[in-house]
Amino acid sequence: MASDALGRDTASLVKRFHAARGSDELVVLQGVHALKHALRFGASVEVVACEDPSELTQLVQALAPDLIERIEALAVVLPAEAFKRLGPYVPHTGVVSIARRVATDPLALIACASRAPIVLLEDPRHFGNLGAVVRVAAAVEAAGVLTTGRQDPWDPVAVRGSAGLHFALPVARVESLPDTDRPLLAFDPEGEELRPEHVPPRALLAFGTERDGLSDGLLERADARLRLPMREGVSSLNLATSVAAVLYSLRFARVAHAG
Ligand SMILES: C[S@@+](CC[C@H](N)C(=O)[O-])C[C@H]1O[C@@H](n2cnc3c(N)ncnc32)[C@H](O)[C@@H]1O
Numbered sequence: 001m002a003s004d005a006l007g008r009d010t011a012s013l014v015k016r017f018h019a020a021r022g023s024d025e026l027v028v029l030q031g032v033h034a035l036k037h038a039l040r041f042g043a044s045v046e047v048v049a050c051e052d053p054s055e056l057t058q059l060v061q062a063l064a065p066d067l068i069e070r071i072e073a074l075a076v077v078l079p080a081e082a083f084k085r086l087g088p089y090v091p092h093t094g095v096v097s098i099a100r101r102v103a104t105d106p107l108a109l110i111a112c113a114s115r116a117p118i119v120l121l122e123d124p125r126h127f128g129n130l131g132a133v134v135r136v137a138a139a140v141e142a143a144g145v146l147t148t149g150r151q152d153p154w155d156p157v158a159v160r161g162s163a164g165l166h167f168a169l170p171v172a173r174v175e176s177l178p179d180t181d182r183p184l185l186a187f188d189p190e191g192e193e194l195r196p197e198h199v200p201p202r203a204l205l206a207f208g209t210e211r212d213g214l215s216d217g218l219l220e221r222a223d224a225r226l227r228l229p230m231r232e233g234v235s236s237l238n239l240a241t242s243v244a245a246v247l248y249s250l251r252f253a254r255v256a257h258a259g
Contacts (some may be wrong), residue, residue, distance in 0.1 A: 014086060017098065023069075024100055024101070025101055028156045029045070029164055033165065034162075034163055035048060036060075037073065037162075037164030038125055039071070039215070045097055046098045046100065047141070048073075048075045048161065049077075049078050049083065050076070050096075051078060051079075053214075055093075056072075056075060056095055073156075092180045095166065102153050103142040104172035105170060106146055107174075110204070114143040114202070116141060116190045116208055117199070117202070119146070119247070121146070121243075123147075125209060125210050125211070130147065130158040132243075133243045134161070135162040135163055136240070136243060136244040136248075137247065138165035138168035139141040141169075142247060145169065145171045147173045150174065184202060185222060186224070187207050188214055188226070189213075192225065193226070196249045196250045207239055207243055210239050228249075
């Protein structure tokens, strides 16, 4: 362990976590899975706070033995009382870290040459959905995830939902969808049934907000409006479930550009 944090050091570490939560350059990683993926995919992790160093070692040995030395070198031990003050929610595993966010230029992402699809979430509201989308997009090697709307896609709750896989692909928010030569496919329960083999390379796969679906503006711009088939009487799927079903259907159909 790097050091025991006591007294003034403890107070300044608590302050550092509070500042990280309000920063758009840093992100608080909750738990060991998020920390593990962040490190595996190249994150710059600044500090790992833990309550019990022997529990940390046991957890890392079980979940990420490849990272044990790196994590131990970053670890700082906090008394239980101080650990609880690190934020509104602290994981029961007693491990919480600070990492530097990866800045992504959304325009450069859209313009990039990758043939893999980009997932576009129009105004997603729930951080759990957002995180689950990033996680599945990382798993199938999508080119990136873009969001519109007010939610910060790098919110700690979303990064917890992705298990830290925000570091595995570009994730960014864009004010509105810029002009692009990428084919724009709108996923909507009222569309035509999806045929994965007809999804072109470099597609932007657009999904709507949880309550109201895609905006009229996006539907008008779309090159196609596609649906996942559902049993009669079912009105729609959950947002993250829809993204997962579409990405894996492209994968199973062996669409060459789909990761
Ligand atoms: C919870 S749904 C929104 C429900 C909304 N009432 C609607 O009718 O679109 C969130 C998003 O998931 C996607 N989605 C849900 N079910 C779908 C389906 N069967 N086919 C294609 N996309 C779907 C769409 O992108 C939708 O905007």
